[in-house]
Amino acid sequence: MQKLLRLSLKKIGEFEIIGYTDEEDKGVILEFPFLGNDNQFLSNNFQNIKCAAIGIGQIKSSALRKKVVDQYKNAGFHFPIIISPYAIVNENVGIGEGTVIFDGAVINTYSSIGSFVIINTNSTVEHDCNIGDFVHLASNSVLSGNVIIGNGTFIGAGATIIQGIEIEHDVIIGAGSTATKNCFAGKTYIGVPAKLL
Template sequence: MEKIIIIGAGGHAKTVVDTIERGHCFEIAGFLAEGRVGERVYKNYTILGADNIAKTIFSMGISKACMAIGFMGKSSIREKLCCQYKKMGFDFPAIIDPSAIVASDVMIGEGTYIGRCVVVNANSSIGDFCILNTGCIVEHECKVGKYSHVSIGAVICGQSVIGERTFIGANATVIQCLTIGNDCIVGAGTVVIRNIEERKTMVGNPAKEIRE
């Protein structure tokens, strides 16, 4: 079985490891993250080192990687790391939990993670390096842009478009046929009933903008 490294060692990384184990798709080599080398992070998996040893890992024949860092206030952090690793030659397969229900015609980009009990319905497309977290629903004919994160229990209703690097909080709802721009944050429990322009932070029911 081909080996894969896990980038990051937080809570989301542990969830990703569980998905990979249950899917029997890769052998986990360990974590690349800040911390003490050899430190046990989850089960018997340990920290191999930080990002500065990635080239050494690649030279050892481990070319598969999984970006397992969750949303850290802005998705550009994950995007920067992904670009660095891709330049080294790493390949990022999509990781899909065995419990997820994904329509056969859904387009899924590289490096995307689809978690437990997620539903993605017909004619939808999910961009590169997205996170669809536990129990979220992406309905028919939706588009989720690259590096975006749809959190636990969120619902994206049919024919809606989520821009790039956008975060949809836990249990948020986006009603049908809406567009949310790039680099937006939609807070937990928010109900979106109108289109949202780029770089907006929205909360509440109905969604209202928070201005800095």
């Protein structure tokens, strides 16, 4: 996800990117240097830099992303909304801070997207959906109209959520699954139709 995020930032062209942080030095990536791990970077006291983007994806839990966001917020950083110029976001859509929308994604009218959400490549959010914070929609996932997604939920690649379904917080919907019924907090669902694992 880090590389996709960097490419999106370059395409947008509104930000000067000084580099990236990580647990280990992966060298120069897409022209951007390594700045140390998060603790090292924050201890260097970059007073003129107060904008960050989170390049951490999610599979089992959003806990690491939340931890990093809290660390940077406590240091006074803010998180812009990042929307690829190749995504479609229709009118009357609300989007929270730190949310990233990648190439080919479509967000339709009267949907509400929380903070620090990842809407990955070619994902679709139809009309009147409500997506909580720290949700990850993997590539090619589809939310039909009037879907509710709770905080911290992961929707796998190619998964479909049928019209009007509610997915509670911290749920995992497996890749390629189709949710035809409401899904309960903290559970994992797989298959077509999606069933509790």
